Amino acid sequence: MESGKTTSIGKIAKRIKESGKSVMVAAADTFRAAAVEQLEVWSKRANCDIIKGSENQDPASVVFEAIKKAKENNIDVLICDTAGRLHNKKYLMDELEKIQRVIEKELPDADKESLLVIDATTGQNAIEQVKAFKEVSNITGLILTKLDGTAKGGVVIGIVHENKIPVKFIGVGEGIDDMEVFKSSDFVKAII
Ligand SMILES: Nc1nc2c(ncn2[C@@H]2O[C@H](COP(=O)(O)OP(=O)(O)OP(=O)(O)O)[C@@H](O)[C@H]2O)c(=O)[nH]1
Ligand SMILES: [Mg+2]
Incomplete structure (x- = not known):
């Protein structure tokens, strides 16, 4: 659903950046190539780094890589963009659950x-x-x-x-x- 997730991430990234913190965004909507491009445009506007996977890469693995990069680079805030349009709702929910599991496992003590x-x-x-x-x-x-x-x-x-x-x-x-x-x-x- 095009509720405005990707747009909101761009807006939030800019706010955080302006507050003096470092921000990274992760393109975990790998279902549509256009979604990655859209987040890339926003990351440029917000002047923050972006981690992209390859097309159709497992979104949870993109998040995994992004967390690794964020740790390596001492990034303060990592924002993950997720898909809204998938074949079906069950698939979408399973994907979100998997992403959550990766985040919990890799960042057990972080503010989330x-x-x-x-x-x-x-x-x-x-x-x-x-x-x-x-x-x-x-x-x-x-x-x-x-x-x-x-x-x-x-x-x-x-x-x-x-x-x-x-x-x-x-x-x-x-x-x-x-x-x-x-x-x-x-x-x-x-x-x-
Ligand atoms: N007027 C208005 N438009 C908005 C606002 N937020 C987002 N939009 C527009 O809504 C449309 C969808 O925004 P996206 O950020 O692509 O939404 P999304 O939730 O990421 O969509 P999917 O990735 O397809 O699930 C775009 O045309 C945005 O410009 C808002 O606060 N006001
Ligand atoms: Mg989007």
């Missing part, structure tokens, strides 16, 4: 975040997405994208309330600076 990106225009379907992702990953936060349109993303209120998962960032456009830290008071005002 697993962010689910939700398109504000998605509506009730977002609840299903959270349910599915919770089965394979410990979601630590949400990113709500496309709030620059007419959608207000009201569906996340229920999600946050029920799952106790915070919204970390909101996407407000397609540009690299079009991301804001989520402030619940502004959000509630916009919805009312």
